[in-house]
Amino acid sequence: MPIYEFRCAQCGNIQEVIVSSSKASDDIEMKCDACEGEVLERLLSAASYSMGASKSGPQPSVSTKSCGENTCGTLNIPGPTR
Numbered sequence: 146m147p148i149y150e151f152r153c154a155q156c157g158n159i160q161e162v163i164v165s166s167s168k169a170s171d172d173i174e175m176k177c178d179a180c181e182g183e184v185l186e187r188l189l190s191a192a193s194y195s196m197g198a199s200k201s202g203p204q205p206s207v208s209t210k211s212c213g214e215n216t217c218g219t220l221n222i223p224g225p226t227r
């Protein structure tokens with residue numbers, strides 16, 4: 146199943162959501178884990194974890210990264226990397 150990243154428009158929190166193949170990603174209703182904001186922007190960078198994030202230099206799976214004018218906190222990746 147595809148994994149999408151969503152960034153909260155209010156606080157910049159990034160969370161990953163595993164999307165059921167039976168749903169279109171645009172139909173997902175979800176809230177920010179941090180502030181419960183409902184305005185979430187879907188990011189298209191999920192594939193970079195396996196493809197290698199070459200566009201902005203090497204990045205570990207878990208790191209801080211720049212999100213526009215904000216700096217996001219720890220990006221938690223559930224799985225064997227922890």
Ligand SMILES: [Zn+2]
Nearest residue numbers: 153156177180
């Ligand atoms: Zn938020």
